[in-house]
Amino acid sequence: MVMTGYESEWVSETLERLSHSAFRAKFTLDERDRAYARAKGRVVIDRHARDMLRSRVGDAQPRNDGRQTPWRGHPVFTAQHATATCCRGCIEKWHHIPKGRALSDEEVNRLADLVMAWIERDLIAHPVSRIDRPR
C-alpha cells in the first residue's frame, strides 16, 4: 500500500503518541515473530495485517471484543496491542473511531498501515543478530 503524505504523517504522529503510553511502548516483537516477518516478507505480512484487522475488529460487533487479540503468536497480534488496534474499545479511545459500526475499508487500511509501520520500526531497531552477520 502506498501511503499519501497526509496518511504517513498520521502514522508517524500516532506512533509518537503511542510511545508516551508506558503500556503500549513496552511491546516488542519476539525473535520468532521477527524471523517469521523477515521470512514472509513485507507484502505477505501486509496482507495478513489487513485480513486480520478486517476479520477481528472490522465488524460492528466483533466476536469476543476486548479479548479477541492474543498477546503473541503472530507479529500482527503484538503490533495490534502496541498500536491500540487490538479491540474496538482501544480503537475508539486511541483512534476516535466509534464502536458499534463496521470499519470502512479506508479505516482498515489506515490501521493496517499503522500496524505495518510499527512492525517495520521494530525490525529496523532489532537487526539480525551479529552472530549471523558476516564480518
Ligand SMILES: [Zn+2]
Ligand atoms: Zn484493546
